[in-house]
Amino acid sequence: MRKFNQFIGFTFSKLAVSIVILTLFAILLFIFKRGFSVLNPSFIFEFPKDGMTKGGIFPAIIGTLCLSFGGILFALPLGVMGAIYLSEYAKSNIVIRIIRLGINNLAGTPSVVFGLFGLAVFVKFFGFGVSILSGSLTLGILILPVIIRTTEEAITAVPKEFREASYALGATKWETIKKVVLPVATPGILTGVILGVGRAAGETAPILFTATTFYTRYLPDSIFSEVMALPYHIYALMTEGTKSELQLPIAYGTAVVLLFLVLGINLIAITIRYRARKEKKW
Amino acid sequence: MVNTKIFIKNLNLWFGKKQVLVDVNMNIAKKTVTAIMGPSGCGKSTFLRCLNRMNDLTDGVKITGEITIDNKKIYENGTDVPTLRRKVGMVFQRPNPFPKSIYDNIAYGLRINKVSRNKIPEIVEKSLEAAALWTEVKDRLHESAMELSGGQQQRLCIARAIAIEPEVILMDEPCSSLDPAGMFKIEDLIEKLKEEYTIIVVTHNMQQAARISNFTAFLYLGRVMEFGDTNQIFTKPKEKLTENYISGKFG
Numbered sequence: 353m354r355k356f357n358q359f360i361g362f363t364f365s366k367l368a369v370s371i372v373i374l375t376l377f378a379i380l381l382f383i384f385k386r387g388f389s390v391l392n393p394s395f396i397f398e399f400p401k402d403g404m405t406k407g408g409i410f411p412a413i414i415g416t417l418c419l420s421f422g423g424i425l426f427a428l429p430l431g432v433m434g435a436i437y438l439s440e441y442a443k444s445n446i447v448i449r450i451i452r453l454g455i456n457n458l459a460g461t462p463s464v465v466f467g468l469f470g471l472a473v474f475v476k477f478f479g480f481g482v483s484i485l486s487g488s489l490t491l492g493i494l495i496l497p498v499i500i501r502t503t504e505e506a507i508t509a510v511p512k513e514f515r516e517a518s519y520a521l522g523a524t525k526w527e528t529i530k531k532v533v534l535p536v537a538t539p540g541i542l543t544g545v546i547l548g549v550g551r552a553a554g555e556t557a558p559i560l561f562t563a564t565t566f567y568t569r570y571l572p573d574s575i576f577s578e579v580m581a582l583p584y585h586i587y588a589l590m591t592e593g594t595k596s597e598l599q600l601p602i603a604y605g606t607a608v609v610l611l612f613l614v615l616g617i618n619l620i621a622i623t624i625r626y627r628a629r630k631e632k633k634w
Numbered sequence: 635m636v637n638t639k640i641f642i643k644n645l646n647l648w649f650g651k652k653q654v655l656v657d658v659n660m661n662i663a664k665k666t667v668t669a670i671m672g673p674s675g676c677g678k679s680t681f682l683r684c685l686n687r688m689n690d691l692t693d694g695v696k697i698t699g700e701i702t703i704d705n706k707k708i709y710e711n712g713t714d715v716p717t718l719r720r721k722v723g724m725v726f727q728r729p730n731p732f733p734k735s736i737y738d739n740i741a742y743g744l745r746i747n748k749v750s751r752n753k754i755p756e757i758v759e760k761s762l763e764a765a766a767l768w769t770e771v772k773d774r775l776h777e778s779a780m781e782l783s784g785g786q787q788q789r790l791c792i793a794r795a796i797a798i799e800p801e802v803i804l805m806d807e808p809c810s811s812l813d814p815a816g817m818f819k820i821e822d823l824i825e826k827l828k829e830e831y832t833i834i835v836v837t838h839n840m841q842q843a844a845r846i847s848n849f850t851a852f853l854y855l856g857r858v859m860e861f862g863d864t865n866q867i868f869t870k871p872k873e874k875l876t877e878n879y880i881s882g883k884f885g
């Protein structure tokens with residue numbers, strides 16, 4: 353009987369995993385099939401042409417890269433410092449509970465709310481306008497919870513022995529964190545960066561009002577430029593197009609590029625993490 | 635004693651409600667080896683960790699009494715704990731080199747303690763030599779310390795501790811995770827180091843205590859049952875409990 357239960361349990365888990373993987377492949381296959389016809393080098397390296405019915409998506413690729421790296425640039429230092437405070441300095445009390453509650457809520461907030469916040473604060477109040485800066489800051493806030501949580505986990509996972517060794521040599525707490533804890537935690541922190549960049553590159557709502565434009569003939573030349581972005585480009589093609597039979601394949605092609613971009617970013621980060629892990633086995 | 639380095643007076647320690655050290659009194663002489671013996675859980679590590687205030691890192695610890703090192707009360711308000719720890723080095727039970735290169739493991743403490751940059755290579759070599767590790771690692775200084783064997787790692791930890799020129803070295807069962815060859819190397823090392831340093835070593839191994847120490851303390855349930863000359867403790871123990879422990883009746 354127990355054997356049988358186990359059999360049922362395993363079968364269902366296997367079934368569930370198969371469904372997940374099949375769905376994933378179905379989505380990929382579907383997008384590839386629809387978008388394949390437009391994929392070629394000029395699609396990647398050219399500007400859109402003829403009212404976005406022809407040409408490429410180069411400015412959108414550049415825009416998405418700028419926005420997601422900009423987002424990380426803000427979120428990483430802030431998130432790491434926050435995580436250090438929460439895991440190393442904060443005593444468990446009411447204030448910390450409230451901070452954690454805040455972070456968890458931030459993680460659960462719909463992304464369009466971030467978009468509105470970015471519009472009100474960065475675009476309007478600080479006067480950064482619709483720009484890379486406003487979009488990056490908004491995305492930065494969006495991915496902050498991910499960075500904080502993974503960094504905190506990475507810091508907590510650093511073996512006590514390393515800290516004690518450092519203290520025993522006369523190091524202060526800050527020196528120990530900076531020179532022992534953070535280097536050891538780096539692979540873990542990179543996991544947060546991977547997740548963060550992936551999330552930032554794929555989001556539409558937070559950049560909708562803060563950074564993106566439907567179409568531009570120029571590449572960004574400063575952090576105050578407005579940009580095109582891949583997810584928004586897809587959205588625009590699907591909703592505002594006039595010649596949908598020409599634009600639909602471009603939208604699917606853009607989706608393929610976006611998928612590969614996120615995959616590429618993840619691969620880079622995974623490689624760095626793998627190298628770091630290999631060097632530091634204990 | 636004129637040559638006393640460390641005075642320990644009425645030391646009591648609690649972890650939460652649990653009292654772990656009870657009225658510990660001990661005077662430790664300069665440039666000697668003192669062995670701390672006793673059954674598991676009797677408070678040996680805790681006692682050792684009082685001497686460099688490592689217990690400060692544990693939540694809910696309460697300490698009363700006095701520890702004086704070189705006429706300075708180390709638990710007095712205003713004591714600079716990093717400075718104390720620089721003077722009172724520590725080698726842990728499980729070798730714990732940093733996941734850095736062999737060189738950086740030793741340079742770490744030097745950099746922290748603001749030793750000038752151009753002196754570091756020389757001190758690294760000297761410390762590795764003093765820890766009898768130099769010939770084994772001199773061609774691979776920039777490889778990860780995690781690649782070394784357990785015994786080598788422990789000697790690296792000793793090298794790391796002596797690089798910053800402490801005056802006291804605390805060792806918590808430094809050989810417990812090593813094979814006999816590694817153990818004898820560490821024992822030889824302790825023999826040599828006592829010419830310059832005051833060493834307090836926790837050990838489970840009675841032969842080891844007899845071989846390497848000048849003085850021995852026998853701890854039982856957080857109390858010092860007997861403390862004195864190692865020869866005397868092993869040949870004519872004053873306490874019945876000590877005698878039983880030494881003869882292996884419990885432990």
Ligand SMILES: Nc1ncnc2c1ncn2[C@@H]1O[C@H](COP(=O)(O)OP(=O)(O)O)[C@@H](O)[C@H]1O
Pocket residue numbers: 649654672673674675676677678679680681692
């Ligand atoms: N951080 C701690 N919190 C609570 N109790 C502890 C802690 N560390 C040690 N103890 C307790 O204190 C006693 C002495 O421990 P320890 O000094 O490690 O013994 P020994 O090194 O002699 O084996 C043990 O009963 C142990 O359970």
Ligand SMILES: [Mg+2]
Pocket residue numbers: 678679680806
């Ligand atoms: Mg112990």
